[in-house]
Every structure is written in structure tokens, then in C-alpha cells.
Amino acid sequence: MTTKYFGTDGVRGTVGRDPMSADFALRLASAAAQVLVPPGGTVLIGKDTRLSGYMFESALEAGFVAAGANVLLLGPLPTPGIAFLTQQFNADLGVVISASHNPYYDNGIKFFDAQGGKLTDEEQAAIERYLGQPAITLESQKLGRARRIDSARIRYQEFCASTFPKDLSLDGIKVVFDGANGAGYKVGPRTLNELGADVIPIGCSPNGRNINDSCGSTEPGLLQQTVPAVKADVGIALDGDGDRVVMVDEAGNLLDGDQLLYIIATDRKQQGKLRGPVVGTVMSNLGLEHALKKAGIEFLRAKVGDRYVLEALRETGGIIGGETSGHMICLDQTTTGDGLISALQVLAIIKRSGKTLGELAAGMPKYPQILLNVRTDKRLDPATSTAINAAVGQAEKELNDSGRVVLRASGTEPVIRVMVEGQIEAQVRTLAERLAAVVAETAA
Structure with a gap:
């Protein structure tokens, strides 16, 4: 189902450009209220540390209140x-103002349903149908109210700590x-400290413009x-x-999501607590699939996007x-992706096993994988291009069943992601650069 504004994780873009304006945020709130919030219902609004968060918070508050929803403002808090x-307050809808890992001049708006889950494609499409209409304002006695919740961070912090054994x-x-100068800059260090860790914080001094700037997971x-x-x-x-x-790890080696997934999944298996298959995406490293198979764990691939996982x-x-x-x-x-809670699971494994993080990750070999982002000025589905399909077929032939090629349009940025994976790094890089050149020429 195709939507005009919603990508893989809500609506996102550069502040001041369509659709990320105060007017659009107000209309989006009005549309979401009409689809998902009953009369007199409750909406939670939280945000990260971007300067534009104040503007969008006010616009969303106005749109929801005008549509008859009561609004609870949580302030800066992780998604x-x-x-x-949203579940704790029995709210009908949770709203996050954030562009995640993007620079500060971008922002976004995403939603959680009453169970703390992402919206379905059908719900997003229904919201978009209302976006073509003016925002509604009910008569005075039916307007909603808004208030701030000062205990939000403490309640979430306690929840995170409760997931540690x-x-x-x-x-x-x-x-x-490293809090990325973002929404987790207080919760992370304080939770870790309360659990007994000696914490050295970096990237925990947000000023509205330094979010994800030379810090954080990216x-x-x-x-x-x-x-x-x-x-x-x-x-x-984060x-x-x-x-x-x-x-x-202790030597300064970076462990990505595939390696952390391997550590958590194999530990759950050893503890007899793993249920069902482990789910990655089409971009997950082939080494993860092979390592999990060796451990007797079924692995499935979903489309890119945590909602599809x-x-x-x-x-x-x-x-x-x-x-x-x-x-x-x-x-x-928990009900959704959570960086701090996931990190706490890994820390618990370190403590229980007595192994270092490097030792825990050693069981998963990583195949060389090159990911190139090709910026485009127009929307392009790489699967519809004859030239791109021919180039992909040639690359797959050269890999000779010992690797993978994945091309996809980003759901959050105007780029085509080109990924090539195989056993020989030099070959993988050459093929990725060749494919990226074809994509760039086609998208020009």
C-alpha cells in the first residue's frame, strides 16, 4: 500500500520544507485524531532534543486539542x-517528534497505537485520506486539554532497569x-548508574543542534x-x-546490530528461553545467518524497517x-525496538557469563559487506529499471552464489541503498561501486 507522506517510520523531512512545517503537523494531528482517537481520548507527545521539537510539539498539541483529544506532554524521551x-497511561495514541539518526535540521513525526506498537499500513493510509481536508476545530465544550507529565522520565527509567535480572x-x-546528544542523554547514564555501573558519559550535552553530530550510533x-x-x-x-x-568492546571494536542480535539470541537459546525464529532483514549480514544456523536457530529475513521485523x-x-x-x-x-533495554540484555550476558563483549561476539564471522547510498532527485524504484536489473544480474553472476546483492529505496531519505556482500572484500567493493554508478546514472 503506497502512502504519500508515511515512510518506513512515520513522516520525516527537512524542517521548513514540505511536509515538515507547523501547518502540516497541525493537520496531521487533526487527521490522526479523527482516525485513531475517540472523543475525549488521550494522546501522549514526546520528542528528542532538536530545536524544532518545540515548534512541532505546539502544532501537534493544537491539532489534537482542537479535535477533542486530551494531550499529555512528556518532553524529551526516547521513542x-x-x-x-502510551500503555502505562492507557492512552489511545503515542506521538514521537524525532528524525531518529538524521541531522538536527531534519525532523519527523511517528505514532504508536494503544498497545505501544507501530501503526498498520491501513491506519497510515486512513490518516493520509484526512490530510487532504482542513483541520477541524470542535465547539468549545468539546475541546481537549493539555498538561505536562513531569514523572515520565523516571517511570521509563524504572522500567528499563526492571528488564535487567x-x-x-x-x-x-x-x-x-554515548547518548548522541539526543533523547536518551539522561535516561541512559542514570539507569546504568543505578544498576551499579561506573558510567562515563559522552554525547550527553544537547544544545538543540548537536544531535547525532560526530556522536551516537551512526x-x-x-x-x-x-x-x-x-x-x-x-x-x-544510542x-x-x-x-x-x-x-x-574492550579493545574499541564496533559491534553492530547483527552481532548484538547473535549474542542475545544464542544466550536466550542456551537459557532455554528462545521462542520462534530470530528475525533479521534483507540487509542482515550473511555471517549472522550462518552463525545462527550453526547454533541450531532458525533465521528469517524481513523487509528493512523495524516495523516489518x-x-x-x-x-x-x-x-x-x-x-x-x-x-x-x-x-x-518490551513492545518495540529499544536501544537501552537491548544494551542491558547484553550487559547481563557479560555479567552472567564472565566473558568480555569481544569474546561473546567471536562466534559470528562477518562477511565483507559494502553499503553505498546513492542520493536521488526523483523517486526511483530500482526494481523497475532495465539497466539496474541487468547490472544486478551481472553482479550476482560474478559472485557465483557466494554472496548477495540488495538494492532498495530508503523509506526515510531520498537515496537508493546499494548493498553487496560476499567472501572477497575487493570484489564486493568493486561490484558495489559499479552498481552505484549505474543507479546514479539512471536516477539522474
């Missing part, structure tokens, strides 16, 4: 925190925590340098809205899934 609190503590563990270079420099046991990096996580888990009865980027879903702990 999974809004999912959790009660018979363990983080005493003796030194952690460098730029973990400083974290990789800091962990061995201070002799820490582990490094943790993205701007706190639903992604990557980690750094979640759908596959629910359809198959699985509880563990994730993406290479660090979107990790542990359904035995």
Missing part, C-alpha cells in the same frame, strides 16, 4: 519510552555511554577511542531518539529480532 508510557548488578563494570568513532583509553569494559551508543544501539516476529511467534543498524527488538521485555 521506546513513549511506546511504554534482579540477581545481577553492574558493580565492577565500567561503561562509556558516528561512534569517539566512543571507539574512549573505551580503550579509559580501560572501560564496554561502550554503548541514536538520536534512543531506539537504536551499537556497542564497542516486528510484524514477522508476531506472525511466527518469535521474540528476538533486529536490524544491522542497531534496531533491536526483545519482545520478552
